[in-house]
Amino acid sequence: MKVSHKIFYPPKGFLFAGISAGIKKVPKNDLGLIVSEKVCEAAGVFTSNLFLAAPVLISKQRIKSGKAKAILVNSGNANAGLGNDGIVWAKKTTRALAKELKIKESLVLAASTGVIGEPFPSEKICAALPDLIKSLNPFGYQEFTRAIMTTDTKEKISYRSFRVRGKEIRILGISKGAGMIQPKMATMLGFIITDAKVKSKWLKQLLSETVPDTFNRISIDGDTSTNDSLFLLAGGASRVALAPDQPGWTRFRGALAQVCLELATMMVADGEGVSRYFYVQVKGAKTKPDAEAVSRRIANSPLVKTAISASDPNWGRIIAAAGNAGVKFNPDRVSVSLISDDRKEKVEIFKLGARSKTYRGLELEKKASQILGRSGFQILVELDRGRESFEMITCDFTEEYVRINASYRS
Amino acid sequence: MKVSHKIFYPPKGFLFAGISAGIKKVPKNDLGLIVSEKVCEAAGVFTSNLFLAAPVLISKQRIKSGKAKAILVNSGNANAGLGNDGIVWAKKTTRALAKELKIKESLVLAASTGVIGEPFPSEKICAALPDLIKSLNPFGYQEFTRAIMTTDTKEKISYRSFRVRGKEIRILGISKGAGMIQPKMATMLGFIITDAKVKSKWLKQLLSETVPDTFNRISIDGDTSTNDSLFLLAGGASRVALAPDQPGWTRFRGALAQVCLELATMMVADGEGVSRYFYVQVKGAKTKPDAEAVSRRIANSPLVKTAISASDPNWGRIIAAAGNAGVKFNPDRVSVSLISDDRKEKVEIFKLGARSKTYRGLELEKKASQILGRSGFQILVELDRGRESFEMITCDFTEEYVRINASYRS
Numbered sequence: 001m002k003v004s005h006k007i008f009y010p011p012k013g014f015l016f017a018g019i020s021a022g023i024k025k026v027p028k029n030d031l032g033l034i035v036s037e038k039v040c041e042a043a044g045v046f047t048s049n050l051f052l053a054a055p056v057l058i059s060k061q062r063i064k065s066g067k068a069k070a071i072l073v074n075s076g077n078a079n080a081g082l083g084n085d086g087i088v089w090a091k092k093t094t095r096a097l098a099k100e101l102k103i104k105e106s107l108v109l110a111a112s113t114g115v116i117g118e119p120f121p122s123e124k125i126c127a128a129l130p131d132l133i134k135s136l137n138p139f140g141y142q143e144f145t146r147a148i149m150t151t152d153t154k155e156k157i158s159y160r161s162f163r164v165r166g167k168e169i170r171i172l173g174i175s176k177g178a179g180m181i182q183p184k185m186a187t188m189l190g191f192i193i194t195d196a197k198v199k200s201k202w203l204k205q206l207l208s209e210t211v212p213d214t215f216n217r218i219s220i221d222g223d224t225s226t227n228d229s230l231f232l233l234a235g236g237a238s239r240v241a242l243a244p245d246q247p248g249w250t251r252f253r254g255a256l257a258q259v260c261l262e263l264a265t266m267m268v269a270d271g272e273g274v275s276r277y278f279y280v281q282v283k284g285a286k287t288k289p290d291a292e293a294v295s296r297r298i299a300n301s302p303l304v305k306t307a308i309s310a311s312d313p314n315w316g317r318i319i320a321a322a323g324n325a326g327v328k329f330n331p332d333r334v335s336v337s338l339i340s341d342d343r344k345e346k347v348e349i350f351k352l353g354a355r356s357k358t359y360r361g362l363e364l365e366k367k368a369s370q371i372l373g374r375s376g377f378q379i380l381v382e383l384d385r386g387r388e389s390f391e392m393i394t395c396d397f398t399e400e401y402v403r404i405n406a407s408y409r410s
Numbered sequence: 411m412k413v414s415h416k417i418f419y420p421p422k423g424f425l426f427a428g429i430s431a432g433i434k435k436v437p438k439n440d441l442g443l444i445v446s447e448k449v450c451e452a453a454g455v456f457t458s459n460l461f462l463a464a465p466v467l468i469s470k471q472r473i474k475s476g477k478a479k480a481i482l483v484n485s486g487n488a489n490a491g492l493g494n495d496g497i498v499w500a501k502k503t504t505r506a507l508a509k510e511l512k513i514k515e516s517l518v519l520a521a522s523t524g525v526i527g528e529p530f531p532s533e534k535i536c537a538a539l540p541d542l543i544k545s546l547n548p549f550g551y552q553e554f555t556r557a558i559m560t561t562d563t564k565e566k567i568s569y570r571s572f573r574v575r576g577k578e579i580r581i582l583g584i585s586k587g588a589g590m591i592q593p594k595m596a597t598m599l600g601f602i603i604t605d606a607k608v609k610s611k612w613l614k615q616l617l618s619e620t621v622p623d624t625f626n627r628i629s630i631d632g633d634t635s636t637n638d639s640l641f642l643l644a645g646g647a648s649r650v651a652l653a654p655d656q657p658g659w660t661r662f663r664g665a666l667a668q669v670c671l672e673l674a675t676m677m678v679a680d681g682e683g684v685s686r687y688f689y690v691q692v693k694g695a696k697t698k699p700d701a702e703a704v705s706r707r708i709a710n711s712p713l714v715k716t717a718i719s720a721s722d723p724n725w726g727r728i729i730a731a732a733g734n735a736g737v738k739f740n741p742d743r744v745s746v747s748l749i750s751d752d753r754k755e756k757v758e759i760f761k762l763g764a765r766s767k768t769y770r771g772l773e774l775e776k777k778a779s780q781i782l783g784r785s786g787f788q789i790l791v792e793l794d795r796g797r798e799s800f801e802m803i804t805c806d807f808t809e810e811y812v813r814i815n816a817s818y819r820s
Binding site: 048049050051052078080081082083084085086115116117225226302314315316317319320322323324328329331332350352353354355399403 | 461491730738742
């Protein structure tokens with residue numbers, strides 16, 4: 001995976017800011033803002049949890065119009081589990097922002113991340129808005145990124161640009177998400193900004209095509225938050241209009257998918273207490289959902305994840321997890337291999353339902369263990385029952401994870 | 411929960427033994443044997459994992475006859491994931507035992523627990539059989555119990571006796587299981603021995619009635635092993651014949667349920683790295699499966715479990731887990747309370763979809779935190795959507811769990 005933290009030119013027509021509004025206990029950035037110079041096209045995807053945080057309820061409603069002009073985001077408080085109070089508090093902040101920016105409130109989206117159930121500090125946020133707006137600038141995306149981080153240890157920014165008909169199109173992706181990353185919609189906030197000119201209905205379609213193969217195949221601990229939100233905004237300042245089946249569309253879709261996958265991988269790699277991330281590919285399933293179920297079960301197994309944290313090629317736990325996925329297959333046809341991060345080395349540890357005959361001796365055990373020592377390796381499970389496959393991106397499970405999550409509120 | 415470790419009189423007609431056969435790396439008991447003086451009635455329940463360990467395959471087949479005379483058990487090696495070799499190795503040991511005991515091989519059941527995928531030490535086991543048989547005695551159940559322990563820190567023995575028509579009936583339950591305890595059939599070995607005279611078809615029925623409310627509602631880490639086995643043997647030496655709808659049946663069934671529940675609770679309490687166990691009760695669900703799904707989701711959530719390990723009344727994680735159970739309910743009708751281990755204190759932390767208005771101030775937070783500090787407390791979730799309920803028994807999730815599971819093979 002290439003991760004670029006260099007300075008690049010963000011999509012035209014957008015301003016970013018991030019400041020400290022005193023929401024977090026320590027003086028770190030905790031309030032962020034993205035503003036589009038013009039009303040832009042917008043689409044979003046939100047958590048599948050039944051409990052929806054107040055900003056999710058509000059953004060879900062407002063984004064139906066397909067239009068937006070600003071996104072107000074905070075960390076340090078999730079504004080979740082507060083009932084109607086939470087909605088009142090959230091609207092107070094988006095209303096104040098709309099007033100300051102002299103725009104319609106319905107064009108302001110919102111997102112929050114942090115502790116659930118604490119009263120939302122709307123006063124602090126409203127008081128900080130003038131400073132926040134003052135610091136808006138086209139290169140403010142790094143300050144913005146810092147403002148949405150919680151237990152993240154790294155900023156997660158992904159960027160692509162390409163030319164269509166001689167004109168440059170830029171895509172900037174920013175996300176946060178470290179704990180609670182999960183099957184289905186991972187717990188995260190994600191913001192993808194482009195200066196391409198794309199109608200909101202196409203943005204919506206793009207998200208539904210792209211998310212299943214990117215954000216939805218990562219897993220850290222199997223829990224989903226109440227606040228997951230992914231926004232895609234297209235401002236149009238590049239003056240390149242894009243639509244399906246037209247020139248540039250495939251490249252745009254490809255670049256967007258790369259940004260999403262890069263952000264998703266960064267999120268797994270920076271999961272709470274994660275020492276390495278890896279891939280779980282299941283091949284030869286009868287159906288795609290079967291492949292996905294087996295892959296998810298292995299990727300979410302605490303026993304597999306703790307073994308990996310110790311570089312232990314414990315295939316017993318891998319097959320035990322596979323056998324628990326609720327998917328029918330013949331155990332005697334199953335094989336498991338470990339493939340190195342550079343895809344050059346392959347050790348078959350389990351073959352046709354039994355410990356592989358070739359997997360004997362300290363040397364191979366050592367090699368297998370070495371493969372597990374580096375982020376990016378792959379566990380390949382072949383079911384030999386059909387032609388469908390699925391690959392999850394997941395991570396190991398360390399004592400540090402427990403330490404972080406036991407002390408999160410203290 | 412009353413846990414009795416005192417010496418009591420085991421069911422008549424059974425002999426027990428446990429010795430070290432050199433299977434474990436350290437010289438601890440690792441080979442156990444139960445022998446019934448006469449051929450006894452037998453029933454069993456086995457793992458739902460698709461990958462079945464060799465002893466499970468063998469025992470499942472043999473117990474169909476409803477008869478048994480001996481159970482040979484080892485720890486230190488699971489005899490799983492070895493394909494046909496594993497079956498050959500397992501049969502070698504049961505054949506040798508049958509020969510020594512001069513009984514039919516088909517009356518020997520087997521169970522194994524330990525590392526998956528290592529060649530099964532059948533030679534060592536066969537060599538140790540004479541010593542094992544020599545040490546058989548009616549009070550050998552403690553040595554037997556030690557022989558089946560892996561990462562267990564405590565012996566798990568439960569006992570009940572009662573009189574029917576003036577004659578005493580005894581039930582002795584022994585189990586092991588610490589890691590990999592899971593939804594559905596928990597990973598465990600369990601042996602329930604009685605001197606009542608009960609036909610195997612009734613034993614089978616009793617297990618199917620009792621297991622769902624005992625062993626199947628415990629959870630430690632959400633994984634299921636390849637080796638789960640629960641055996642119920644009735645020897646008949648009490649000379650009291652029992653059958654459904656006849657005198658003593660209800661008491662027998664009740665005592666059996668108590669033994670199963672006590673063993674199940676001991677297993678959770680002694681889960682790997684567990685500092686406390688607790689109950690998750692879901693009430694007011696529309697259907698029983700709904701109640702169970704929500705309860706399981708909370709009981710298995712790593713984020714809930716890590717919060718509990720720090721005595722953190724983090725109801726945000728509880729409701730987030732509930733909202734992820736794939737069960738439909740109205741979040742605005744949900745309430746959550748914490749109830750102390752003695753059931754005398756109750757703190758309502760979440761009411762009708764929001765942080766409870768009465769749950770304010772340091773004093774109540776402190777009280778909630780105190781409740782979480784003692785094993786046996788209950789998280790009560792009311793969905794207000796129907797009349798069905800379900801209660802799981804689960805445990806917290808500590809750094810110690812990760813430490814144990816990362817280093818299990820080294």
